[in-house]
């Protein structure tokens with residue numbers, strides 16, 4: 100009796116007002132902060148994309164000068180990768196991992212607070228460079244020297260904001276690993292964990308392995324610029340290509356950091372709406388681990404044109420092609436999960452199916468890009484732009500939207516508006532293809548990426564692409580509306596929410612209590 | 624919407640997706656990779672087609688199964704979920720089959736790559752140097768060299784005049800090569816990384832300061848082939864095109880002789896004494912081609928990025944310092960050393976022009992002989 104009373108005393112709710120959010124150590128509050136921050140950055144980065152598509156609507160220079168255009172492409176990438184997609188996944192990890200493994204909260208709650216609250220400062224610093232002498236960084240998000248060293252006053256601010264983002268990501272990753280390895284319910288063995296938890300565990304190791312590499316490479320840029328070193332300046336005996344090797348040793352695992360949690364999300368959603376267990380659970384785990392391992396061995400496929408030796412080109416081509424095998428296994432498993440299921444098509448399922456279809460298209464163009472002798476033609480063209488937007492927009496971002504619709508009723512206790520959700524899916528899917536599919540044609544016809552103006556043969560497809568872009572951008576306002584509407588009210592959600600939902604998070608009430616599982620649940 | 628209409632709409636969407644996948648294969652709409660005019664480009668094209676069709680075939684199988692399942696295995700049709708969730712045999716099969724397909728792709732890709740990287744036994748060699756934002760070509764062993772810059776008028780770029788057919792893909796001095804000969808390019812850069820790419824020649828290579836990269840091509844048909852810098856290189860990355868003219872051997876020889884003649888005329892200018900007006904007139908042209916991209920036509924630069932020359936301490940200070948800055952550039956900035964790029968007469972002219980324009984009123988004159996002495 101006395102223990103129960105003590106327990107009740109501990110079972111407090113959140114603090115009131117602003118201090119709830121500033122000082123929170125609660126995994127749900129921090130998850131919410133991450134997700135709202137990601138949504139905000141999605142619109143900031145999206146606004147930059149609108150500037151890019153407006154300038155590219157016609158040949159000639161209309162709205163912005165070439166320097167500002169280059170700043171837009173650079174900042175769009177930095178904001179979307181580090182501000183939208185990565186924080187969204189960390190937000191989902193915060194909300195879901197403790198509930199999925201039967202734990203009360205994240206293992207390191209104060210560090211959790213810190214790793215979120217670094218981000219607004221990092222991005223305030225990054226975005227403030229837009230107003231500095233010399234403008235925001237304009238050398239591409241890849242920051243290749245010597246060009247990056249020509250950045251104006253913005254340069255040290257960009258480097259420090261990348262350092263902050265890296266610190267935040269590494270702390271988030273440590274927290275995820277410690278939570279998964281230590282906070283599971285006693286009966287939750289590793290091979291019983293939901294795939295979202297598995298993919299995040301592997302992603303967290305990738306983050307810890309490569310974010311320090313990025314930090315090191317940008318620090319070398321900083322000392323080259325301000326302290327007279329010449330790591331990357333040929334005139335001082337340095338090597339500009341070395342930067343690219345180091346950057347892509349980070350950069351290729353980074354693209355899997357952006358997609359592995361998406362694999363996890365889709366592997367949760369498809370079984371629910373097919374009302375059938377995930378096909379090949381253990382092969383999914385092994386495929387994820389193989390992709391993560393291979394991701395360390397393929398970096399130079401981003402650099403086929405720098406003049407690698409033939410043996411190097413062959414190695415990186417073969418290793419890259421090999422990634423198609425575990426990725427194929429995943430797609431086959433998802434399709435087999437649907438096979439002979441009893442499917443319904445609510446918004447989360449629609450986005451998950453959109454993911455499987457369009458991510459696979461991005462996978463096909465990825466396989467084409469892996470073939471070095473043809474990559475000499477594709478490299479640095481709009482074909483590449485089309486490829487990575489298929490895997491990142493219709494891949495990573497579609498998965499994040501699927502996850503939002505899937506778990507929002509659990510988080511808020513309210514159902515979202517299903518009709519609007521379906522509209523959001525169909526409008527997005529039509530326009531995203533109008534936006535990105537013609538970019539394949541532009542690249543094959545020879546349009547380089549990162550140019551503010553183009554020769555007249557590229558006009559029509561650029562116009563189609565821009566129209567798709569504006570419409571896709573507007574459609575996302577609908578997403579923000581649906582989310583806000585659901586947070587504010589709506590039909591009450593049941594605990595299980597979806598007829599076919601399996602997993603510990605669905606055994607909790609909707610919305611779940613402030614501390615998820617105070618006593619460990621039993622896992623069958 | 625009735626269920627039947629909904630189904631029709633979905634079937635139409637599926638059909639549209641499949642058709643668009645097939646559409647990329649149709650070369651006649653200008654949607655596909657260019658076939659090009661060199662053996663390398665044609666090799667790349669056939670590999671591209673092979674992989675494209677493999678992807679289409681895999682796509683038909685995978686998406687076919689997916690859409691069959693979506694259409695038939697739905698709850699609204701009364702489908703009852705099966706409960707199978709693994710099959711070791713089938714999982715081994717769909718790991719091994721893709722692996723075999725990949726080997727089938729890797730063999731022709733390896734052959735093509737080995738052929739592309741073989742730059743031996745070339746007939747002529749041209750050194751290509753990328754600058755912000757122009758290309759320099761030097762014909763090795765021929766004593767012929769020149770810069771190649773965008774020739775599209777500013778009025779077309781700023782939409783004051785209609786754009787011509789080769790908008791942004793035209794230059795003042797194109798590269799000329801003979802057909803049927805193996806041409807080797809030695810590619811490097813002077814400031815930042817660029818990339819030399821003409822799609823019809825089938826290859827691109829980065830131009831990297833401190834490195835010399837090699838690539839080769841052998842053009843089958845006489846003609847004009849156009850391309851662009853393919854690696855982001857700063858403000859005017861989109862404005863440094865490449866034009867290659869392939870000629871019959873006899874026409875190429877004639878062109879080469881003309882180039883040698885005009886080169887010797889230019890070196891005679893180094894010893895001439897020019898009048899101030901001559902220098903300013905010539906200097907304005909040199910300035911527009913080499914300096915105005917950063918310092919702007921009005922000499923005011925771009926605040927925070929490129930310094931102004933109007934009223935600047937260098938352009939209104941001692942002539943010797945001004946000359947030395949133009950010849951040697953300034954380390955750690957975008958200001959390049961123009962000594963290796965421009966002739967004595969051009970440098971004398973542009974310095975004189977800068978000292979006597981936009982309200983800079985120094986009144987002095989720099990002669991080509993001064994430049995020669997200062998080198």
Ligand SMILES: [Cu+2]
Nearest residue numbers: 817852856863
């Ligand atoms: Cu360039």
